[in-house]
Amino acid sequence: MCQNSNGAVLQNIVAFDREAEKQKVEKTQSQDVMTSSAKSLLEAAWARIREKLKTEVGEVEYRTWLRQIVLGPLDENEIVLYMPSRFLRDWVREQYGERLQTLWRHETPIVQRVELQVKKESSQTLGAAPSSESTEGAPAFIIADDDHDGAVTGQDSNLLHAHEAKNDLAAPLDPRFTFDSFVVGKPNEFAYACARRVAEKPSSPGFNPLFLYGGVGLGKTHLMHAIGSELTKTGTVSVAYMSAEKFMYRFIASIRSQSTMEFKEQLRSVDVLMIDDLQFLIGKDNTQEEFFHTFNALVDAGRQIIVSADKSPSDLSGLEDRLRTRLGCGMVADIHATTFELRLSILEAKARASGTPVPSKVLEYLAHKITSNVRELEGALNRLIAHADLVNRPVTLESTQDVLKDMLKAHERRVTIDEIQRKVAEHWNIRLTDMSSARRARAVARPRQVAMYLAKNLTSRSLPEIGRKFGNRDHTTVMHAVARVAELMEQDPSFAESVELLKRMLES
Numbered sequence: 001m002c003q004n005s006n007g008a009v010l011q012n013i014v015a016f017d018r019e020a021e022k023q024k025v026e027k028t029q030s031q032d033v034m035t036s037s038a039k040s041l042l043e044a045a046w047a048r049i050r051e052k053l054k055t056e057v058g059e060v061e062y063r064t065w066l067r068q069i070v071l072g073p074l075d076e077n078e079i080v081l082y083m084p085s086r087f088l089r090d091w092v093r094e095q096y097g098e099r100l101q102t103l104w105r106h107e108t109p110i111v112q113r114v115e116l117q118v119k120k121e122s123s124q125t126l127g128a129a130p131s132s133e134s135t136e137g138a139p140a141f142i143i144a145d146d147d148h149d150g151a152v153t154g155q156d157s158n159l160l161h162a163h164e165a166k167n168d169l170a171a172p173l174d175p176r177f178t179f180d181s182f183v184v185g186k187p188n189e190f191a192y193a194c195a196r197r198v199a200e201k202p203s204s205p206g207f208n209p210l211f212l213y214g215g216v217g218l219g220k221t222h223l224m225h226a227i228g229s230e231l232t233k234t235g236t237v238s239v240a241y242m243s244a245e246k247f248m249y250r251f252i253a254s255i256r257s258q259s260t261m262e263f264k265e266q267l268r269s270v271d272v273l274m275i276d277d278l279q280f281l282i283g284k285d286n287t288q289e290e291f292f293h294t295f296n297a298l299v300d301a302g303r304q305i306i307v308s309a310d311k312s313p314s315d316l317s318g319l320e321d322r323l324r325t326r327l328g329c330g331m332v333a334d335i336h337a338t339t340f341e342l343r344l345s346i347l348e349a350k351a352r353a354s355g356t357p358v359p360s361k362v363l364e365y366l367a368h369k370i371t372s373n374v375r376e377l378e379g380a381l382n383r384l385i386a387h388a389d390l391v392n393r394p395v396t397l398e399s400t401q402d403v404l405k406d407m408l409k410a411h412e413r414r415v416t417i418d419e420i421q422r423k424v425a426e427h428w429n430i431r432l433t434d435m436s437s438a439r440r441a442r443a444v445a446r447p448r449q450v451a452m453y454l455a456k457n458l459t460s461r462s463l464p465e466i467g468r469k470f471g472n473r474d475h476t477t478v479m480h481a482v483a484r485v486a487e488l489m490e491q492d493p494s495f496a497e498s499v500e501l502l503k504r505m506l507e508s
């Protein structure tokens, strides 16, 4: 299906990282005026930190995730650490970000902050790990550019010749993003089926373009990479994957270096073009226009386009109408928010894959508590497992609550005083207005006290704030109510049960 201009079969995925931290990198490079003694101090500190990390996380984990970090320059109090790919950078940031920060601060007070940036290895660095260390064992199925030093320059347009520059550009890709590791459930089964179909038969009628959309962290990128990795297995299809942001930078770079034609030709020579996070092109009219032409040229030539975005084509209101129309012409598949069942299945699969036993009640607890997206869910589980490995103790519900304290707090449902008043009034069958009325009959006053007690326990409101919501009562009245309810709960189990029940209802 796809021969390149030399007639050789392309087997590469050309991947372009979507991060655009170029200016920052340029700045740090130009400011790299450290004295050699400062450099050796930092290098020595970094060597000690690396050793510590190795001891803490173990050889295997260190080799998989941390070995490839390269020491960059110091910018004021911020030390820059380079990672060879976005995937690794995100992973390290999520899993080890805090630890790196603490270790650096501990090692040298000059460093107050740690900044993780994506940069390929050949770029200027200060104290790079030995090269044998940094590349060996890297999962290499992707060709990535991650060229943040090149920024918007003429070199950029050459990067599509990834098959020629494989050694320079090879970077590790997270090997998790396959169809096998994608857990299918009601919210994503349609998108999954479409992705599978395109991976099996690219450019089939009705599936071109394939437009995947859904909220943050629900698996769009995962599915795109799964399609890419499936297609490259055949060894006959050339696939280019890039974020919309990277597409724009490539395009601008080609204009600056007067190599737009080359850029266009290179893009148009692939069999499958995947553009992630298309919403980035909103408001970028020239880039949209270029994308529109690329899109048409590829579809007209029978090539497959796969696009992801956070909204459906019709809801991407900042995109040109003609582009939106074309994007909606193929297959549009929505990835819905996860359900409890899907979250649980994902956790079960990931726990199984980790090899660390995680009790099912812990998985259920997490699936219940962390409902935002799969990325966060996965992050929580990884943190638990890493902690259990580190302290060499099994994962339990107690350790989960302790290790994930901060995360769980952020996910706690925000209960409002209005909600509390409503629920309590319903429960004791009194009027809502009695929550703030002056009536002192016990049938009204007691529920009101319970509502104040719950407001104190379930919200972060101060006593005076609570008092104001209950008919401008004084904070001492609230204090008294809280103490009285606590006292009654000790004396009267059935009253305690009612209050606990209300609490659980409000929290769920």
Ligand SMILES: Nc1ncnc2c1ncn2[C@@H]1O[C@H](COP(=O)(O)OP(=O)(O)OP(=O)(O)O)[C@@H](O)[C@H]1O
Pocket (backbone or CB within 6 Å): 176, 177, 181, 182, 183, 184, 188, 214, 215, 216, 217, 218, 219, 220, 221, 222, 223, 277, 310, 346, 374, 375, 378
């Ligand atoms: N159904 C699933 N099964 C297994 N893992 C999943 C599933 N959905 C998402 N994930 C995992 O969740 C994480 C986030 O997914 P991904 O990066 O694909 O999200 P996204 O929709 O592209 O998010 P964004 O909009 O932020 O780009 C990844 O690690 C991915 O592997």
